[in-house]
Amino acid sequence: MIHIFEGLLGHIFVIVAFVSSLLAAYAYFKGKSRDEGWISFGNKLFYLHLIAILGVIGILFYLIFNHYFEYHYVFSHSSKLLPSYYQISCLWEGQEGSFLLWMFWNAILGIILINTNKFWKAPVMFIMSLTQVFLASMILGVVIFDVKIGSSPFILLRDVIDAPIFKTNPRFIPEDGNGLNPLLQSYWMVIHPPTLFLGFATTVVPFAYCIGGLLIGKSKEWIHPALPWTQFSAMILGVGILMGAYWAYETLNFGGYWNWDPVENAIYVPWLVLVAAIHVMIAYKKSGSSLKLSLILVVATFILVLYATFLTRSGILGNSSVHSFTDLGLSGQLLLCLLFFLALSIILIVKRWRQIPLTEREIAAYSREFWIFIGTAVLGLMAFQVLAYTSMPVYNAIAENLGFSLNMAPPVDIFDAYSFPQLLLAIVLAILSGTGQFLWWRKMDKNKLLDELKIPLILALVVSVFVIVIGKVSEWYYILLLITSLYSVFANLKIFISLAKSNISLSGGSIAHIGVALMLIGILFSSGYSSIMSKNYTGLVWSSEFPDDVNNNNLLLFINELRPMGDYSVIYKGIRRWTREQGYVNEDDLYYTNDPLKVVLNKDTLTLINPENSYFEVAYETKSGDSFTLYPRVQINEAMGGPVYAPAIRRSLTSDIYTHVRTFPEPEQEVEWSDPEETKVTIGDKFFINDYIATLEKLTPVDEINGTKLSKNDVAVKAVINVRGEYKDYKAEPVFLIRNKELVGRIDDEVNDLAFRISIQNIIPQENAVILAYQTTQKDWIIIEAVRKPWINLLWIGTLLLVVGFLIAMRKRYVEFMEMQQI
Amino acid sequence: MKAKYILGIVIIAAAIVIIMTMTGDASSYVSFTEAKDLSDKGFKRSIHVVGELPKTAGGKIIGIEESPDKLSFKFQMVDEDGFKQQVLHANPIPADFDKSEQVVIIGTYKGEIFIAEKILLKCPSKYQEDPEFTS
Numbered sequence: 001m002i003h004i005f006e007g008l009l010g011h012i013f014v015i016v017a018f019v020s021s022l023l024a025a026y027a028y029f030k031g032k033s034r035d036e037g038w039i040s041f042g043n044k045l046f047y048l049h050l051i052a053i054l055g056v057i058g059i060l061f062y063l064i065f066n067h068y069f070e071y072h073y074v075f076s077h078s079s080k081l082l083p084s085y086y087q088i089s090c091l092w093e094g095q096e097g098s099f100l101l102w103m104f105w106n107a108i109l110g111i112i113l114i115n116t117n118k119f120w121k122a123p124v125m126f127i128m129s130l131t132q133v134f135l136a137s138m139i140l141g142v143v144i145f146d147v148k149i150g151s152s153p154f155i156l157l158r159d160v161i162d163a164p165i166f167k168t169n170p171r172f173i174p175e176d177g178n179g180l181n182p183l184l185q186s187y188w189m190v191i192h193p194p195t196l197f198l199g200f201a202t203t204v205v206p207f208a209y210c211i212g213g214l215l216i217g218k219s220k221e222w223i224h225p226a227l228p229w230t231q232f233s234a235m236i237l238g239v240g241i242l243m244g245a246y247w248a249y250e251t252l253n254f255g256g257y258w259n260w261d262p263v264e265n266a267i268y269v270p271w272l273v274l275v276a277a278i279h280v281m282i283a284y285k286k287s288g289s290s291l292k293l294s295l296i297l298v299v300a301t302f303i304l305v306l307y308a309t310f311l312t313r314s315g316i317l318g319n320s321s322v323h324s325f326t327d328l329g330l331s332g333q334l335l336l337c338l339l340f341f342l343a344l345s346i347i348l349i350v351k352r353w354r355q356i357p358l359t360e361r362e363i364a365a366y367s368r369e370f371w372i373f374i375g376t377a378v379l380g381l382m383a384f385q386v387l388a389y390t391s392m393p394v395y396n397a398i399a400e401n402l403g404f405s406l407n408m409a410p411p412v413d414i415f416d417a418y419s420f421p422q423l424l425l426a427i428v429l430a431i432l433s434g435t436g437q438f439l440w441w442r443k444m445d446k447n448k449l450l451d452e453l454k455i456p457l458i459l460a461l462v463v464s465v466f467v468i469v470i471g472k473v474s475e476w477y478y479i480l481l482l483i484t485s486l487y488s489v490f491a492n493l494k495i496f497i498s499l500a501k502s503n504i505s506l507s508g509g510s511i512a513h514i515g516v517a518l519m520l521i522g523i524l525f526s527s528g529y530s531s532i533m534s535k536n537y538t539g540l541v542w543s544s545e546f547p548d549d550v551n552n553n554n555l556l557l558f559i560n561e562l563r564p565m566g567d568y569s570v571i572y573k574g575i576r577r578w579t580r581e582q583g584y585v586n587e588d589d590l591y592y593t594n595d596p597l598k599v600v601l602n603k604d605t606l607t608l609i610n611p612e613n614s615y616f617e618v619a620y621e622t623k624s625g626d627s628f629t630l631y632p633r634v635q636i637n638e639a640m641g642g643p644v645y646a647p648a649i650r651r652s653l654t655s656d657i658y659t660h661v662r663t664f665p666e667p668e669q670e671v672e673w674s675d676p677e678e679t680k681v682t683i684g685d686k687f688f689i690n691d692y693i694a695t696l697e698k699l700t701p702v703d704e705i706n707g708t709k710l711s712k713n714d715v716a717v718k719a720v721i722n723v724r725g726e727y728k729d730y731k732a733e734p735v736f737l738i739r740n741k742e743l744v745g746r747i748d749d750e751v752n753d754l755a756f757r758i759s760i761q762n763i764i765p766q767e768n769a770v771i772l773a774y775q776t777t778q779k780d781w782i783i784i785e786a787v788r789k790p791w792i793n794l795l796w797i798g799t800l801l802l803v804v805g806f807l808i809a810m811r812k813r814y815v816e817f818m819e820m821q822q823i
Numbered sequence: 824m825k826a827k828y829i830l831g832i833v834i835i836a837a838a839i840v841i842i843m844t845m846t847g848d849a850s851s852y853v854s855f856t857e858a859k860d861l862s863d864k865g866f867k868r869s870i871h872v873v874g875e876l877p878k879t880a881g882g883k884i885i886g887i888e889e890s891p892d893k894l895s896f897k898f899q900m901v902d903e904d905g906f907k908q909q910v911l912h913a914n915p916i917p918a919d920f921d922k923s924e925q926v927v928i929i930g931t932y933k934g935e936i937f938i939a940e941k942i943l944l945k946c947p948s949k950y951q952e953d954p955e956f957t958s
Contacts (some may be wrong), residue, residue: 380834381837381838384838384841388842407851408850409852409871411848412870413869417848662914663915
């Protein structure tokens with residue numbers, strides 16, 4: 001039965017969300033000069049708006065959870081077999097869902113603002129509601145005058161897909177959905193999108209304070225309430241970005257955490273600008289300078305977030321990104337949203353520009369303002385560099401609209417295009433973040449500064465020398481990055497120690513800077529000095545046509561054959577499945593049931609955690625006897641078309657070992673067997689099968705085969721053969737069957753790990769012997785790539801410190817703001 | 824105000840350097856004929872070619888040859904001028920290769936064969952293609 005009502009209700013909630021945000025925006029606008037009547041009306045509408053959004057989310061989740069595949073969104077993004085925690089991620093896998101997530105956070109933030117800030121409520125909530133109008137319009141799914149506005153998540157499958165089945169049977173409901181993209185089946189994908197979208201949503205709060213402030217003529221006071229929000233936003237967005245990086249590292253096969261993909265760049269750029277904004281805002285609070293710069297950076301951050309949304313969702317990136325985005329035909333709407341907020345900001349800034357005080361003071365070279373300004377400039381250049389490169393498809397589109405062809409394609413060498421320039425600017429940033437801190441806290445002249453910097457500088461140089469020698473750092477730019485980052489660590493550590501003694505609540509900045517410097521060192525080593533462990537030492541090339549790196553960097557492992565690899569020996573032990581009860585179990589020992597989630601092993605029924613995944617057991621052993629096992633996975637997913645691989649990572653303090661399977665013999669492929677070889681053996685005899693020692697242990701009569709009882713006229717004999725494999729013994733039990741005393745049946749037995757199958761050709765009772773026939777095939781194999789990534793933990797530790805630093809700083813600014821309000 | 828102006832000039836100069844390097848770093852979209860031309864003239868940098876995979880009437884891609892170890896494959900690609908070219912990619916076949924409508928390959932010619940270092944697939948809707956319903 002098609003559940004029409006649920007979708008209809010959902011769609012009504014969408015429309016209510018849109019209309020209520022529009023009315024709320026109007027009410028808050030009317031109430032901007034503190035008209036309480038309008039404001040409280042606006043509040044009521046905004047609460048209604050939140051309820052409507054919760055309604056939309058609730059119904060969409062209800063549809064997914066109950067597998068209502070008659071709905072296009074449910075059909076496209078979920079399936080019955082999906083574990084329930086991934087059904088939550090189905091909610092935001094599609095574009096509509098991710099807009100919904102963004103709106104949800106915006107609404108929550110709006111409610112927090114309504115309840116915490118009286119004075120700023122109307123102008124700030126006006127901007128918040130306006131944002132919601134645009135976001136809600138993206139999922140509106142209404143056609144007005146032949147113009148489709150938004151794409152609703154509550155469309156029925158039959159209204160989207162033009163399949164013949166719907167003509168003959170409009171009530172048709174598919175049995176199962178397309179499922180969630182296997183790459184997104186990671187717990188990071190349960191928490192990364194909500195975090196990232198909370199980051200997106202929080203950028204609107206400083207923007208709302210800024211534009212709201214301009215609107216009511218408070219062109220400088222907005223900074224105080226906006227600052228803690230800006231810090232919160234930078235923290236959440238930063239964490240969201242790094243979660244994405246971590247997901248890519250754990251799930252994708254490109255062997256890293258950052259690929260300068262347009263999707264990553266699009267959000268990296270606003271984050272840099274946001275961080276720059278924090279610095280100038282703090283400078284403004286200290287000395288009253290750079291108000292105009294603060295204003296521009298806060299506005300730029302939000303506009304860049306909208307630009308990122310436009311880039312990644314309008315389909316304009318089509319030819320330049322590995323991520324493929326469903327073009328929902330929203331590009332016009334997205335562009336309109338971007339241009340609306342851009343125009344609104346420009347108009348208000350121009351209108352109030354003369355009222356904004358400008359500091360006329362000369363900026364001295366040893367003042368903190370000067371250093372903050374250079375730092376902002378460097379962050380701005382970093383953002384500009386990435387933005388300029390990522391926007392190439394936009395230049396092409398603009399050129400095309402103007403009537404000529406620009407034909408710019410994204411750069412091929414991403415190190416030259418992104419990593420190298422960013423790295424150079426990061427070196428400058430590290431110097432600034434180390435030195436700037438000293439100027440921040442004390443009045444300085446040249447001599448005093450040099451005095452303070454002596455110790456960190458000497459420490460940085462000494463430690464660098466050791467690290468360069470031990471870590472064999474050879475490129476000049478990595479050496480510079482190492483020295484400057486270490487300098488930043490020590491300089492900020494010195495500041496931290498002196499602050500910890502006096503007033504620890506001020507130490508946020510120094511902790512965050514140490515975090516960033518550690519992140520830089522972590523990136524330097526894990527990306528610059530990752531080393532391939534799976535060197536192909538055999539001297540054989542896979543193919544002379546391949547580029548050298550493919551020939552050299554992959555290792556072929558046959559099942560149960562030990563291979564030396566760097567400092568390790570590795571063994572591939574076969575394909576495993578992951579069960580809830582017993583962890584990884586051998587696929588060959590399992591019997592499948594009608595329930596795809598249930599398997600039987602030795603009469604125990606086990607539950608598969610993810611029935612679509614298979615795992616390759618790869619055991620590592622060091623010469624000193626330490627061992628560990630990795631389980632890189634493959635998912636054969638019909639909807640995706642082919643096998644999707646994911647790596648497994650062995651983590652240790654100083655380095656990660658990253659292993660992924662590049663290819664393996666596909667299970668459906670037909671096995672090629674050798675010609676049978678016959679051998680006559682008596683009980684107790686030893687003989688060879690495929691170079692393994694085998695013993696015929698006994699011949700026993702059997703009365704059932706695969707659970708079926710034999711009839712009286714049938715006779716069956718089973719040979720029990722023990723085969724000694726490399727690591728364990730295997731039992732092969734072929735059966736010889738005589739039916740109705742004349743028809744002969746031979747049931748062979750296959751030992752997958754040892755790549756043979758064996759059958760009983762004949763029985764010679766007078767000699768107590770049997771004639772066995774065996775065939776061999778190629779052993780199971782995988783081709784792996786293993787990479788060591790040194791010091792990647794510094795990146796994650798640095799991230800944690802950055803978060804801690806932000807939290808401390810945010811607390812301080814919030815307390816300051818609250819104290820100010822009470823005056 | 825002097826320091827401010829010098830700084831301003833430095834920033835603008837840096838921005839100009841970025842834009843200049845960008846135009847230098849940018850690759851371009853070309854046809855196979857142009858790519859071959861460039862390669863013959865000694866231009867060895869990677870370029871982008873946009874095209875489609877030849878398909879039978881039933882929608883099956885023709886001309887894919889997979890290496891026995893499955894580490895690489897060759898395929899036919901028709902560029903926007905209709906020129907057909909054999910392409911080698913030294914990686915396993917990407918998961919949704921057979922569903923792609925448009926393909927962007929990045930690489931260079933090596934003799935008569937085009938070596939693609941990277942393949943970008945454009946599946947207009949990766950997860951939303953019309954499913955084949957059988958019931």
